[in-house]
Amino acid sequence: MALGPTRGHPHRPDRRPRLRRPRGSDRLREVLAAYLRRVRAAAAEPEHLVICGGFVQGLDLLLRTLAHAGHHAIAVEDPGYGDDKTRAAITGAGLRPVPVPVDDRGLDVAALAAADVRAVLVTPAHQRPTGVVLTPERRRALTTWAAARDALIIEDDYDAEFRYDREPVGSLQGLAPQHVAVLGTVSKSLAPAIRLGWVLAPPPFTERVARQKSISDRGSPVLDQLALAALLRSGRYDRHLRRTRTTYAAPPRRPHRRPGPPRPRRNPHRPSRRLSRRRPSARLYR
Numbered sequence: 001m002a003l004g005p006t007r008g009h010p011h012r013p014d015r016r017p018r019l020r021r022p023r024g025s026d027r028l029r030e031v032l033a034a035y036l037r038r039v040r041a042a043a044a045e046p047e048h049l050v051i052c053g054g055f056v057q058g059l060d061l062l063l064r065t066l067a068h069a070g071h072h073a074i075a076v077e078d079p080g081y082g083d084d085k086t087r088a089a090i091t092g093a094g095l096r097p098v099p100v101p102v103d104d105r106g107l108d109v110a111a112l113a114a115a116d117v118r119a120v121l122v123t124p125a126h127q128r129p130t131g132v133v134l135t136p137e138r139r140r141a142l143t144t145w146a147a148a149r150d151a152l153i154i155e156d157d158y159d160a161e162f163r164y165d166r167e168p169v170g171s172l173q174g175l176a177p178q179h180v181a182v183l184g185t186v187s188k189s190l191a192p193a194i195r196l197g198w199v200l201a202p203p204p205f206t207e208r209v210a211r212q213k214s215i216s217d218r219g220s221p222v223l224d225q226l227a228l229a230a231l232l233r234s235g236r237y238d239r240h241l242r243r244t245r246t247t248y249a250a251p252p253r254r255p256h257r258r259p260g261p262p263r264p265r266r267n268p269h270r271p272s273r274r275l276s277r278r279r280p281s282a283r284l285y286r
């Protein structure tokens with residue numbers, strides 16, 4: 001018998017194509033959009049989200065999209081996050097990085113306006129490495145610059161909802177959704193090894209970003225996406241953030257020392273008693 005191509009049951013819809021979604025799982029994009037609206041004051045809709053492998057992949061997708069659209073350069077904060085690696089990602093996508101200074105109010109928007117660029121990468125909520133928050137005047141100046149030049153602001157929102165040292169500021173994207181693409185990640189809130197993030201792009205960009213994602217890897221792992229969707233939907237992600245913020249904000253605990261005479265110094269040649277405590281528990285063998 002000749003083995004032709006396998007066909008599904010004629011009355012059952014073939015679900016396989018649904019697993020290959022360069023934009024990411026529908027379920028995750030739906031709960032994530034609601035979360036970003038609620039927590040980051042972002043103008044987020046599921047159809048404008050592309051799930052990706054953390055900030056790094058999201059940046060690469062946006063840079064390639066910009067290069068396709070005819071951009072030759074992008075402004076970056078000086079100093080900025082991962083200077084050498086960010087520069088390598090930019091040149092790898094065929095663009096030229098243009099450093100713009102950062103002062104105690106964040107990115108110098110006047111210096112940006114003097115540069116010949118129509119795109120900029122910024123960390124408005126928590127500048128890395130200086131820790132400065134972009135002031136309200138600078139935020140306004142930046143979105144005005146983007147509107148006047150029809151430019152794209154790439155907002156690296158890597159740890160905004162995770163702030164424990166001050167009230168988090170809202171996302172820049174909420175002020176100018178047509179000119180801001182947000183890059184979000186769970187690297188700070190959960191763990192960098194999870195490699196899950198998102199691009200919230202202005203509507204005309206979303207399709208082009210999804211196309212780049214499809215070229216890059218066809219879509220992020222679905223199980224990881226569904227796990228994050230479940231975490232967000234159940235409210236456990238919020239609870240986790242509340243708990244970790246309190247833990248991080250607490251002053252570091254000092255080691256407890258009992259008052260009394262100084263303890264004798266341990267003989268360095270005696271084998272450590274701690275080793276014996278490391279014996280596996282008998283319960284393991286029951």
Ligand SMILES: Cc1ncc(COP(=O)(O)O)c(C=O)c1O
Binds near residue numbers: 187188
């Ligand atoms: C400024 C900045 N952006 C992004 C990230 C996270 O990058 P990724 O999501 O690729 O792990 C970090 C992590 O330390 C960071 O400091």
